[in-house]
Amino acid sequence: MTVQIAIVGAGPSGCYLAQALGKLRDDIHIDLIDRLPVPYGLVRYGVAPDHQGTKGVVRQFARLFEKQGVGFVGNLRIGDPEHDADLTLAELREFYDVVVLATGLSADRKLGIPGEELDGIFRAGFLTRHWNDHPDEAGRIPGLGRNVVIVGNGNVAIDILRILAKTPHEFEGSDLADTHTQRLSEAGLQTIDIVGRSPADAARFDPVMIRELGKLSATRFVVEDLPPAEDGEDKRLAALRELGEAGASDADKTVTFRFGWVPERATGADGTVSEAHFHKAGGGEELVIACDTLITAIGFDDDRAMDREALLSRAVDAEAGAVEPGLYLAGWFKRGPRGTIPENRADAQELAKRIAADLEAHPPAGDRPGATAIRARFDTVTDYEGWLRIDEAETADVPDGRCRRKLTLVEDMLAAAGAKRETR
Amino acid sequence: MDITILYGTETGNAEMLSEDLQSHLEGSHEVEVSNLAEFDPDGFDKARFYIVICSTYGDGELPASAQPFAEAMDARKPDLAGIHFAIFGMGDSEYDETFNHGSKRMEELLTAHGATRVGERLTHDASGEDLPEDLATDWADQRVAEAEPLLSAASDA
Ligand SMILES: Cc1cc2nc3c(=O)[nH]c(=O)nc-3n(C[C@H](O)[C@H](O)[C@H](O)COP(=O)(O)OP(=O)(O)OC[C@H]3O[C@@H](n4cnc5c(N)ncnc54)[C@H](O)[C@@H]3O)c2cc1C
């Protein structure tokens, strides 16, 4: 008897869960299903292109498919047909004994201020996906100006700031495409103001992210709104203070950090953003920054392809991710859009134990068809061999100083994977 | 020789490398693998050789799975005189100021309690060209060769 398990979403949570389940039981078969023909979720499409070391974690995930017998079913979207899904959750559950949803949270959170829809305003998820060549955003080109305001104080905001501030030679070794490097340098960026709602010691970025900025070659830093220095202060404050004193003398860009300002509205001229307005947290003071680009990096949300709210509200144990025996939620989709790659690992190990315990308590009949049924119904799905062929195409002929040239269209991925074109 | 591979990890790279080294050494040795989180500092055995693989997190800190071990060491202060270990670090030069500080701390922790390091600590850079297993297999073979006479001298004494 083999228990058939489908994990929807081949990002870090899904992969770590497959790893942990594989260690607990050997009478299971696991398929990782993803809407894209390529696995690894935000490791491929979120983690900054100039942080290749972090992407090394995929070597572990590759073992799942290469040595541990996990299957990959790519190019299959699960969920509501109104959101272009190929297969509903109910249908998928007919094929498998256990289904786990690990589809992440890919929609950008909105600020909810007037003027938010002006041209020149971009959201973090769109930009980071675009720079990472995600097929959803490859064709939408952000027109970046010279004076940028970033709203948000998390690591994603710092990733965006760093990518905007780097000069082309600082992308050596990354997989940032030449077209992006070129557009970034053509934008002729001069100022970046990064504004957070919280005081500096409550900012959500890690101190190492700030120290890394100190190494940028052509950038000067100004840090406003810091409290007076104190011995043994918070590491973020120390890193910011140090950054304020660093900075290249021949800088052509200035980055200003500001803390404790609440975004109020964006105003524009001819439909394009020209000013960002803030007020002091807990006070009446106003701050107006002239800009031609406004970027919001304030978190992520559900893309509504699956009814997350309903799943969470009917869960027998929402915190553990157990909706009911046979149906579970993992990773960002379960927890919300917080937490780094290691947190998903710890979480996945807990969830695997829960699933194993439920399997003990409610042993399934073990007669589900699994991926055989999916492949019989869709000749458009891809497999792990297909991803290897895509990977090969992406790493075969790379420009100087780059480690990969990503394919940006699903069509091209499918062609490289050797799969049939979609016929619908 | 009886070998224990101990790993401290957060995203699992050190665990995977431990498993690789186990398969590599298993033909000629008796090899156990243990997560530092599950290893009791009172459980060190002079008759075994320890290979410690440890990554780095946060601001040059020990990874999550090594932290309970470090706390238990501090609390119980075991006497590790006569214990031989080799240490391999995993880090990322993106974090250059704290590059591989986790494995350095782990080394200091073990030697501070009297354990003897065999050979140099080798560090892997996730942003570099080398795969950890490519660096670690030769390194481990050499450390094991160096440890063999040390451990048999100790058991003769
Ligand atoms: C811009 C950015 C940068 C980050 N940088 C870092 C970093 O440097 N270091 C770090 O530790 N963490 C970083 N993180 C956090 C880390 O990426 C997350 O913790 C992690 O990716 C969450 O994993 P997940 O598997 O839950 O979701 P995801 O990684 O989002 O994976 C979800 C997967 O599900 C698939 N999917 C979605 N909907 C469907 C559907 N309907 N049907 C089938 N498949 C579907 C997606 O294609 C995707 O592959 C970053 C996050 C972002 C947004």
Ligand SMILES: Cc1cc2nc3c(=O)[nH]c(=O)nc-3n(C[C@H](O)[C@H](O)[C@H](O)COP(=O)(O)O)c2cc1C
């Ligand atoms: C959030 C985070 C912080 C890190 N901090 C450091 C660091 O300070 N110094 C370092 O050398 N490596 C650092 N690293 C890199 C890891 O040590 C490296 O990726 C290693 O291969 C991880 O091994 P593990 O999977 O066994 O935990 C960091 C990685 C992450 C994700």
